[in-house]
Amino acid sequence: MRRLLLKGGRLLDPASGLDRLLDVRIQNGTVKAIGVSLPAAGATVLNVKGLVVVPGLIDVHLHLMNGLGAFGADPDLFGVGSGVTTVVDAGSTGHSLFPVFRRYVAEPARSRVLAYVNLSTLGSVAGPGYAALADPRLIDEEKIAAVVEANRDRIVGIKVMATGTALGAEGLKPLKRARRLADSLQLPLLVHIGESWGRGAEPPPIGKVLAHLRPGDIVTHMFTAHPGGLLDPNGKLWPQVCDARDSRILFDVGHGLHNLNFDVARRVLDQGLQPDGVSTDGHRGNRAGPVYDLPTTMAKLMALGFSLSQVVEMATANAARLLRREKELGAIRVGRPAEITVLRSEEREWEAVDSQQGKLKARQALVPVFTIRNGAVCDPLPSERP
């Protein structure tokens, strides 16, 4: 029976409206008490004075089929190894490989691993540069439905690539099929925009993509500078983007090697469109930069003008809502599993770099100190974050 007491920290939990000095007592992996100056009473005391205690951070877009191709990363690298307790794979596997992902990747991880199942049977096996959705035989609604029903505890939606490269000659037909399937399964779609892998392929117009989406669906790579993004040639949001936001379609950052551009981000933010989710699009090829980890991506949003509590809200309460898991995740509450991140917020100047080597002066850095999940204290892995 392991007891822990987080003592003297700043508890910042936007879902609960809390931002003040409060202790947290944990017993057998569950939050037992939140209060001022709680007594040790036999617990191991973790002194978190000067640190920020937040609900376990949630990274809603990553590539976690560990060992697959150039991308598949160990979930714990971007998870508890980066101060994050929940990591979400963005469609590495289609229906046929999902059970392998579950058994050999998700279940052994120390981080909580959720996933979007890919509309394409190939998933990411062939890499994003292939026309994986152009062959209608590689979309099998019955088999996807079966794998979803067997894995509702892990599968949070269906991943679709809305790029010219992936769709090929099929155009938006695969997206139409995804729409019908998502409706029948009552799951959201996660839609990749931005022709980041194209060799001259023409992306579908964003308005036509958004026309297939419903409230609660997610568009990822909202700050992409690649063709197929949210801005028209004059740098204005396409009108259908504003309509989509008004009808509660959600927008996610999805930093990645290609898709966080500070100039695009500024224009999008200046026109009033804010991210619902902040995510790394992390994989094996970007943890050494430009992405590093979720805390660094959150700090980049702070350099763009968001406050600490706003980015924490994105990575906790909002992310949980985006995943439709707000009853389990995204808050520190008595009686819930203790999934907690402890961060150090450092006042120092550093240079934030985007996916196109654009630079921005940042004045605050976020450094993971440890996480708590399943009653265990997990230290972060080494990182070269700036």
Ligand SMILES: [Zn+2]
């Ligand atoms: Zn991705």
